[in-house]
Amino acid sequence: MAADGYASLQDVQIREVKCSTPAGAAFSVWLQFNPKRIVSTGAKVDAKSINSRRCFLCVDHLPPEQKGILCENEFLVLCNPMPIFPAHYTVSHVKHLPQFIEPYLDTFLRLARDLSPKFTIFYNGAQCGASAPDHIHFQIAPAGKIPIELEAVESQRRERIGEIDGVAIFVLRDLGRAVIVFEGTSTERVTRVIRRQLEKMKAILDIADEPKINVICNYSTPQWRVILFPRHKHRPEAFFKDGDAKVVISPASVDMGGLIITPVEKDFNSVDANMIEEIYREVSWDEKTVRKMLLV
Numbered sequence: 001m002a003a004d005g006y007a008s009l010q011d012v013q014i015r016e017v018k019c020s021t022p023a024g025a026a027f028s029v030w031l032q033f034n035p036k037r038i039v040s041t042g043a044k045v046d047a048k049s050i051n052s053r054r055c056f057l058c059v060d061h062l063p064p065e066q067k068g069i070l071c072e073n074e075f076l077v078l079c080n081p082m083p084i085f086p087a088h089y090t091v092s093h094v095k096h097l098p099q100f101i102e103p104y105l106d107t108f109l110r111l112a113r114d115l116s117p118k119f120t121i122f123y124n125g126a127q128c129g130a131s132a133p134d135h136i137h138f139q140i141a142p143a144g145k146i147p148i149e150l151e152a153v154e155s156q157r158r159e160r161i162g163e164i165d166g167v168a169i170f171v172l173r174d175l176g177r178a179v180i181v182f183e184g185t186s187t188e189r190v191t192r193v194i195r196r197q198l199e200k201m202k203a204i205l206d207i208a209d210e211p212k213i214n215v216i217c218n219y220s221t222p223q224w225r226v227i228l229f230p231r232h233k234h235r236p237e238a239f240f241k242d243g244d245a246k247v248v249i250s251p252a253s254v255d256m257g258g259l260i261i262t263p264v265e266k267d268f269n270s271v272d273a274n275m276i277e278e279i280y281r282e283v284s285w286d287e288k289t290v291r292k293m294l295l296v
């Protein structure tokens with residue numbers, strides 16, 4: 001499976017789409033035509049479908065050939081047989097526990113540090129692109145392959161909101177979607193601030209569960225950078241349409257990060273700037289709500 005998946009990466013096609021914000025600022029995204037990803041992009045993630053399938057991340061259900069690297073006695077690093085990148089791993093808990101990042105934030109940050117400088121770690125919320133929303137897992141990509149990682153350090157995009165507990169908070173401008181960035185040098189402090197951020201989002205949105213989020217994290221000595229996408233919804237309306245009107249784009253961290261996976265060739269060829277701008281607008285929180293969510 002993995003050999004097939006990696007071999008198919010040879011045939012993957014990439015296309016740049018130049019987009020703009022309503023105010024006229026330019027940004028780019030890249031489409032990746034990757035037919036193998038239909039399993040993940042098209043995954044049924046409703047409670048009924050999840051309850052009736054066998055969890056593919058549970059240790060007992062892994063293919064017999066699957067080896068893993070045990071981290072902190074809790075997480076296994078596994079190869080992802082349907083890769084988006086030339087190195088793409090899944091980090092799943094050894095136990096079947098639900099997809100919430102909050103209890104594992106410090107592990108997530110330590111993994112980011114241990115994986116640096118070659119790799120970046122990311123998290124898709126249970127309602128935001130995780131294809132196993134019932135089993136806590138992260139993913140690993142080669143560092144710098146998700147466009148937002150580079151955009152997050154472009155000074156003209158960074159608006160510094162303030163600092164809490166030694167952790168600097170920014171929003172990124174002119175990207176057509178909501179992005180909040182946290183930078184700090186202490187695991188404890190960054191963990192604490194992100195926890196507070198999630199609590200604040202819950203309060204503003206008046207919800208009890210984890211807010212819809214995608215999180216990308218990298219580490220460059222001595223600093224963590226956590227890129228958070230606050231999401232209004234998981235899939236755009238176009239995903240649920242029939243026939244030619246259907247667009248199989250199901251945004252998760254990588255897509256929100258500017259590399260949009262299109263498993264269907266028709267979509268890869270036909271998706272244009274207007275459609276990308278609309279999808280981002282639809283699945284992101286609006287500016288006003290995001291400002292209310294900020295800690296400072």
Ligand SMILES: [Zn+2]
Binds near residue numbers: 056057058059095097
């Ligand atoms: Zn499981």
